[in-house]
Amino acid sequence: MKSSFRVSGKSVVALSAVSSAFALVLSGLSITPASAALGTAPVTLTVQHETTGDRPEEEWHAVAAAFTKKYPNVTIKYSPITNEAKGGPNLQVISSDGAPDIALLPLNSNVYTQMVKNKALVPLNGIFAADNTVARIGPPAAALKQADGKYYATPHVVVYYNVLWTNPDAIAKSKAIVPASGHFTSVAQLVAFGKACKKAGYAGLAIGGKTNFQASWMFDSMMPTAVSAKALNNYINSYKSDVPVTAKWTDPGILKTLDALGAIAKGGVYQNGYLGMDLDQATAYFTAGKSCMLLGGTWMPGGAFESDTKKGTMKFTPGLAVLPSVVAGKKATYTPYYGDAFGIPIKSNNQEWALELLRYFMSDEGQRIGALEAAGNLPVVTTIPQSLYTKVPQGVKDVLALVAAYGSQSGWTSEVPGAYGQTFINPLIQKLQEGKTTSAEIAKAQQAKLEDVRKNGL
Amino acid sequence: MKALVAKFFAQLGVWGWTVLVLIPFFFIMLFATKDTSDIYGKPLALIFKPNWGNFSGAWNAGPDEGTIGVWFINTGLLVTTALIVSLVVAVPAAYFTIFLSLKQNRAVMITVLSGTVVPTILLVIPYFKAYNQFGLLNKPIVTGVAYGVLAIPTTFLLMNRFFLDFPREVLEAGLLDGLSNSKIFRKLVLPLSVGQIVSVGILTLIWAWGDSQIAIVLLQSQSAQPISVGMLSFAADFTTNLGATFAGLSMAAIPPVILYIILSKYVTKGIALGGITK
Amino acid sequence: MSVKNESPSKEVSTSITQGRTLFSPKKKARIGLNAINVRSARITLIPVFVLLFVFLALPMINSIQLSVSRWGGLGPLEPVGFDNYKFLFSDAQMRYSSRITIFYAFSVAFLVVAIATLLAAAVSANVRGHKAMKIIWFFPGIAPPTAVAIFWSSSFQPESGVVNVILGKLGLGNAYAWLASSDTALYPVIFVGVWSAVGFAFLVILGAVEQIPVSLREAAVVDGANVRQQFTKITLPLIRPILMTIFTLQIIWTFNGFTVVWAMTNGGPSDSTSILPILAYKEAFRYGRFGTAAAMAVVTGIFLMIVGTIGIRLSRSEQQ
Known part of the structure; x- marks a missing residue:
């Protein structure tokens, strides 16, 4: 189809834009504070999360509050989606021009399969390398490495x-x-x-x-x-x-x-x-x-x-x-189950900021504030000592x-x-x-x- | 005697059906004010401590407060757009088509008619691709356009039939008074057709209000959904709070019923006049 | 496909011929009315046909194209010839779904027409309370189908559902889990389909019954016909074309019906209530097989067009 050529052409352009953005972010991360590279212009990020389940709303709200305190120019909006939508119809939402900046990607769904297959996600290797994320998570993250050596999604809780x-x-x-x-x-x-x-x-x-x-x-x-x-x-x-x-x-x-x-x-x-x-x-x-x-x-x-x-x-x-x-x-x-992961659609208009937010979300601090303390979930990174698991309900501790x-x-x-x-x-x-x-x-x-x-x- | 027996059974039958029709509405309203534990424990009890908190629970359901309200607004936007599109496009065409020859009028009718047989699932996927391509997903008004176009065949056919029976003397009189043809339509015909237009419009309204097959695909973000789709996730979120679920159901079901009772004259007329094309 | 199917066009022709004779002395006026309006007709018909082309014809073409391709929801289409169709005709679930869709559509349509006809006959015989009933019976058609379906599916739950509670109170047992068994799940769905569609069919049929001249029935009464004979000998034959039409339409609508089934069962358990629209939705949006879903839609479309054509033919020949 004619249209598809245009799309793939577009995504090539977007890909190169992304990789240059990457270099930018990477250099910014290692030497100067990220905000210097990202600027202070007002920006609004849209985050997708499920309406029910393991309290993703609480988790994101807590992380967002801490993040926007650090970067007052950032506003975070939410786009809650249903359990029914997350594994199927959401594919078209996150691949469209109206894509959110951070998308919910159930790893065992057609959504993730298609997004990876069509290279419609921003690689996360930069932020993973900066914070040693793959090692901090362990095998569940390593398993997400694609044939091209890239990571396109990150789990956040187990x-x-x-x-x-x-x-x-x-x-x-x-x-x-x-x-x-x-x-x-x-x-x-x-x-x-x-x-x-x-x-x-x-x-x-x-x-x-x-x-x-x-x-x-x-x-x-x-x-x-x-x-x-x-x-x-x-x-x-x-x-x-x-x-x-x-x-x-x-x-x-x-x-x-x-x-x-x-x-x-x-x-x-x-x-x-x-x-x-x-x-x-x-x-x-x-x-x-x-x-x-x-x-x-x-x-x-x-x-x-x-x-x-x-x-x-x-x-x-x-x-x-x-x-x-x-x-x-x-x-x-x-x-x-590590399956409800997050990633950044290539159609996101604020990829640098989305990467920064996702990086913070996956940092030990973000995991502690969000997954652990706000939602009472088990963080996916293994670097938070269990002594901090005070908000985790007793029943879950018994499971552990x-x-x-x-x-x-x-x-x-x-x-x-x-x-x-x-x-x-x-x-x-x-x-x-x-x-x-x-x-x-x-x-x-x-x-x-x-x-x-x-x-x-x- | 035999006639009396027949009459008795007829009476019994219509009352039975009436009860069957009303039962769900009765229980939806009853449970909307009952506590969840009472719904499980003594569902049929008519004397109980009402739990009005169900309504605020339902109102606050979903991602933000008043999501149900947003769903109503979306439904309103969608249905209004559908009505405007179908009426503005189909009514003038239906009127002027009566001046074509009988043969041509027939041909137009049959072409338009064939549009009503197309199954919705055949349309859903292409709609989805096209709306996505142009970035039109999650926009209730633009989705309303699709509903409006799908309502055009019915609107056209019913209005065309009505105009065919329209007394020609009135048109002739207008022409003799020196009115232009478009003025005859606007000043004479339209005011005399209000009843029929309302009747036909209500049919479109009922359909667009209730359908979820197109909306579930084109409006996936919860803040863009109409009530017909929103209710689906609502029920899933609230299975442990049945009272709130029923409060939500009553908020979705009762207003259209009341609206219908007010307008029932037009609805029954519209349908009896021949409202059987979608 | 309309209530008065053939009759309106007859009326039309008579009114037009009448017009001719009536207005022939004022030829000038008549020409003015028609000639200019024919142009207006053409102009106003343009948007109708353009919109119908864009929203109906194009999608149909697109669906057909999609049905001979492989597409996961993203990226270019990959042509696969008739593989999707071959798959459909060899797939057990597809065969099953086609079967239950036909069963579902025909049984709903039949019950709707039967019940609506009886109710219309009763109301036209002026049973007590008929004025209020005329209004009340359409309530189920007005309430959003999603809300209705959610109510009914909760009522069919064992023990706590209203239907089971009432049956329990009547001493008939309260543990029926109809929606939980693939043998029985379709019946509550049919029930709700009928429940919500009767009101509309009733109003249409009543409209037709009320058009039967009173004199005909009076003549029958004089001939000594009883109530039932009046119904079977006079009313029924006269409204048969309308019954045929509404039966056909009800089949098409039920066949396309998605909302009620989806809200009640999601097509389950184990796909036992996955009628074709639901199977196609799942195929496309859950499994990411848009090609087979489109092929299903095309097959459904062809089937419905055949049903529609037969329906129109039957309702016409009935009348002639």
């Missing part, structure tokens, strides 16, 4: 999902058994747990079955217990055509994991009508005391749990448990203690692009939960998808 929150009162009343370590040793044990709860009038485990992620979450936690570390690594990377396929989706480990997911659903562990409820509804169900457990994550204690306790609708302090392993001997773990004891394993659906991973497999697992498909069929479909993606790209 959340753990696949956390089983328990309702001790309900569990005591139903005499359901949670193993002392918190780890369910087998699917059968979890099913027995669910049955005991049901007898006492509670649902075993509340999940948001309607969401486009919760059905496949558990796969992330349980699959690593059924396959070797080497195979897992291959499952995570084999969608790239230059990585040879050594582990097939039709291998026994995967089939066993899927069988386990089917058996949990069939065993009546979930609440009645779970496939019609989203995660917020399932959370409300749990906080109202109707289920023994909830499948959730570390954003809940400071979010729904806190507000429902304040309102008086939540009358217990939740405890912790871990999903069952598929193969006896190995233990399932909580799954870390369990992670320290048993480790954590990154999840397949968070690591691979959604079109190949989460958005593809989630409806299939929902079908499995309803008994409408078999493990073998899902494995076959996922294997076919793998071959298609390797051949045709995403």
Whole structure:
């Protein structure tokens, strides 16, 4: 199409502009205060953040307040987007002329895939190098390095999902058994747990079955217990055509994991009508005391749990448990997610300032003020001592203690692009939960998808 | 006797349907004033301690205070633009087309008519690409233009039919009085057509007010969304606070119903006159 | 495609011929009215056709082009021939979605026309309270579909939803989770579709029923026809073209319907209520496969044009 030529021509110009801006910023950063290079003319930056979730609003407001104090000529505006928009429709917003200066980029979404593929993001290597950010974050940042050696996005917090929150009162009343370590040793044990709860009038485990992620979450936690570390690594990377396929989706480990997911659903562990409820509804169900457990994550204690306790609708302090392993001997773990990253669209009109803001956002100071203290989240950088984690809710600290004891394993659906991973497999697992498909069929479909993606790209 | 039985069932049927129609509005208003725990605990109770805080909760939902208010303004902008575009373009054309030969008038009608069968999903993606290309996303007024154009076929067809039945004596009289053709249209025809124009306009208004398929794509920023799209994220944000959700639903649903009751004469007339093209 | 389908043009022709005879003595005036206005007609029709071309024809061309390309939402189109179509016709979800879309559209259209006809018949027989009902029954068509759908989807939740609460009070059980099972989720969606569309169809059909000359019915009464016979022998045959038209239109509207289904189920569970517009939306905006989404839209468009054409033909031949 004619138009596309124009666009690509434009982006070449923009790219060169960016790289010269880079040099500017870099030199400014290392020698003189950045403000000298950036000037003092009034500038307005627009930042995108999600409307719900891990309190991104609080995080950004706190960082922005500190940043604008340093640079009084900067005004920061917000452009909140919905969960539905962030993984899909937002692509066109952040690639348009009306793009925000800092964009929300879920790493496993088509949005990030397309933005990187079309070089529509400003490389962050400059600000990363200046503050040693990659080393401060560790592997999750290193994994974002693209084939061209550039980084285009930065994670800002880590959340753990696949956390089983328990309702001790309900569990005591139903005499359901949670193993002392918190780890369910087998699917059968979890099913027995669910049955005991049901007898006492509670649902075993509340999940948001309607969401486009919760059905496949558990796969992330349980699959690593059924396959070797080497195979897992291959499952995570084999969608790239230059990585040879050594582990097939039709291998026994995967089939066993899927069988386990089917058996949990069939065993009546979930609440009645779970496939019609989203995660917020399932959370409300749990906080109202109707289920023994909830499948959730570390954003809940400071979010729904806190507000429902304040309102008086939540009358217990939740405890912790871990999903069952598929193969006896190995233990399932909580799954870390770094996925909602931020980047700078090439269409941003204030790239130098956006880089400076993002740099501050990712500095130890910014991470402490924003992620840690304002939002009560776990900062993604590892250079803030845990003694400063005073605002982190107790429930999250308990999760951290369990992670320290048993480790954590990154999840397949968070690591691979959604079109190949989460958005593809989630409806299939929902079908499995309803008994409408078999493990073998899902494995076959996922294997076919793998071959298609390797051949045709995403 | 048989007739009486039939009458009884007819009466029963219409009352049953009336109840079914009204139930949701009743519960939306009831729950809007109930505490969330009461909605779960005793949903049907008619005596309870009202929680008016639901309304302020709904008003303060979303990123900024009064986001619902912004959504209403956006809806207003969008719908007004759609009305202006559809009426200004279609009404004069519908009038002057009556002077074409019967054959030509038919041909015009059929061409315009074919526009009503095009499925919306066929349009959404190209609209999106074009609006994006020209930097027109997240602008309720410009989105309203698209709604306006899509309402042109209906407006044209209904107005054309109305003008065809318009008494020609009036036009002749105007001509004999020395009025120009455009003056006849503006001074004689338009004032006599107000009722029909209002009726047709209301059909456009109802459709543009409620549709979310185009708006969800062209208006993605929350501060640019109309109420039809905004409500979607609103419900997601508020699942743990059902009272506020219903307060929001009532704010979205009750004003148009009241407006309709006031204008119902025109609406029913507009539809009965032949309002069945979108 | 209009309520009075064929009849208005007949009226038109009569009024025009009448005009001719009426005004032929004042030939001068008539020429003045027509000749200049024909030019005005052409001028005022220009914006109509230009806008329709830009907003309807161009997008259609664009969709067709997109449907033979691969496009992830950004960058240039990559032509792939008929791959997208081949994929669609081999894809199980697409086949399933086509099936349920047709089922959904036809059952909503059928129920809407049936209920609206019965209500119109009742109201034209002057049941008590018909004046207020005429107004009330259109409430569901007025309230924003999103709000309506959100209300209904919360009412269908097990235990706490209003529908279940009422059923529970009636002793019928309160744990129905219709929206949570792919076997049953479509039925509440159909119900809400019908609930919100009946009011409009009712008003149209009532308009048609009220145009039936009273004398016809009186004659039937004299002939000894009872209420039901009056309805089946006189009313129904006379309004059949309108029923056909509104049935066709309702199919098209429901087929295109996105708002109600999206707000109630997001197309789930496990894509069991993903009617074609929803599948296309997900395909494009969630999975970034704009090519297959456009191909779906094109297939839908062709199908609807066929339905529309058949509908127009049927409503015409019914009348002749």
